[in-house]
Amino acid sequence: MxxxxxxxxxxxxxxxxxxxxxxxxxxILIIGSDxxxxxxxxxxxxxxxxxxxxxxxFDDFIHNDDYQALIENEEVDIETERxxxxxxxxxxxxxxxxxxIFFSWIVGCTDNEINRKVNEIIWxxxxxNHDFFLKIDITDNKxxxxxxxxxxxxxxxxxxxxxxxxxxxxxxxxxxxMKRVIAKSYKKSKISEADxxxxxxxxxxxxxxxxNILKKEIxxxxxxxxxxxxxxxxxxxxxSFGFSTKISTRTIYSxxxxxxxxxxxILEFIEKNWKINFFTLLDAKKTSNFTDxxxxxxx
Numbered sequence: 001m002x003x004x005x006x007x008x009x010x011x012x013x014x015x016x017x018x019x020x021x022x023x024x025x026x027x028i029l030i031i032g033s034d035x036x037x038x039x040x041x042x043x044x045x046x047x048x049x050x051x052x053x054x055x056x057x058f059d060d061f062i063h064n065d066d067y068q069a070l071i072e073n074e075e076v077d078i079e080t081e082r083x084x085x086x087x088x089x090x091x092x093x094x095x096x097x098x099x100x101i102f103f104s105w106i107v108g109c110t111d112n113e114i115n116r117k118v119n120e121i122i123w124x125x126x127x128x129n130h131d132f133f134l135k136i137d138i139t140d141n142k143x144x145x146x147x148x149x150x151x152x153x154x155x156x157x158x159x160x161x162x163x164x165x166x167x168x169x170x171x172x173x174x175x176x177x178m179k180r181v182i183a184k185s186y187k188k189s190k191i192s193e194a195d196x197x198x199x200x201x202x203x204x205x206x207x208x209x210x211x212n213i214l215k216k217e218i219x220x221x222x223x224x225x226x227x228x229x230x231x232x233x234x235x236x237x238x239x240s241f242g243f244s245t246k247i248s249t250r251t252i253y254s255x256x257x258x259x260x261x262x263x264x265x266i267l268e269f270i271e272k273n274w275k276i277n278f279f280t281l282l283d284a285k286k287t288s289n290f291t292d293x294x295x296x297x298x299x
Contacts, residue, residue, distance in 0.1 A: 003044035014145040016160035025104035027133035053081035058091040224258035246283030
């Protein structure tokens with residue numbers, strides 16, 4: 001199974017939902033008839049999150065005490081990698097007894113008669129204990145993703161759409177350049193149609209390029225969020241000394257040297273990952289000279 005082939009053949013809105021759910025640590029429930037394919041999909045999706053601490057239930061931990069220790073460590077140490085918990089289909093019947101909350105979990109289930117009752121229990125836990133979650137159905141290497149929930153606002157997928165479309169566009173440009181180089185080389189040579197077709201087949205390179213671009217842009221976004229967090233966390237600390245501080249989006253953009261997502265999306269990511277709301281620090285008006293001094297911090 002190639003994750004890029006699957007994503008490329010899917011609706012861009014559904015692909016965007018998947019990436020936003022991964023970034024925002026939204027509970028993800030993956031259902032399929034083939035246990036191996038479900039497991040492969042989970043591994044492929046986690047590969048897009050190299051900055052997460054991937055923790056596999058019934059491999060890296062079993063007991064609730066160990067699970068709580070992982071959560072507590074994350075809560076007290078802002079520098080530690082954020083956890084992403086995984087439950088493969090072969091352990092789903094055990095994970096139902098571990099926790100009620102599946103924030104930052106990917107749980108895989110096999111859709112068959114034997115597991116029907118367990119799947120219903122997992123579904124109910126996701127539905128009852130979370131405002132919403134992402135359900136991904138996979139059949140014959142095709143996926144369908146949809147948000148399920150009792151309470152959620154329309155999701156802004158602008159950044160995630162750009163993320164995937166940017167990878168498509170840049171890949172097409174690169175492949176076209178590669179084809180032009182080859183085309184120039186065989187103009188004066190005799191070559192059969194079969195050999196020419198093989199020479200001009202860059203399907204492998206296309207998939208590899210698209211995946212590399214996606215992963216690079218996700219890392220760039222994460223690092224921009226980290227820089228934003230570092231600045232705003234210090235501003236918030238200054239507030240604890242009794243100073244009133246505000247910062248404009250212009251100053252943030254200038255400071256973090258990143259322009260491919262809205263400040264709102266960056267702050268949303270920070271809130272989902274570090275559970276700190278920095279929206280109150282934003283000032284739509286011109287920033288003060290005090291906050292403008294932060295422009296050179298990362299320059």
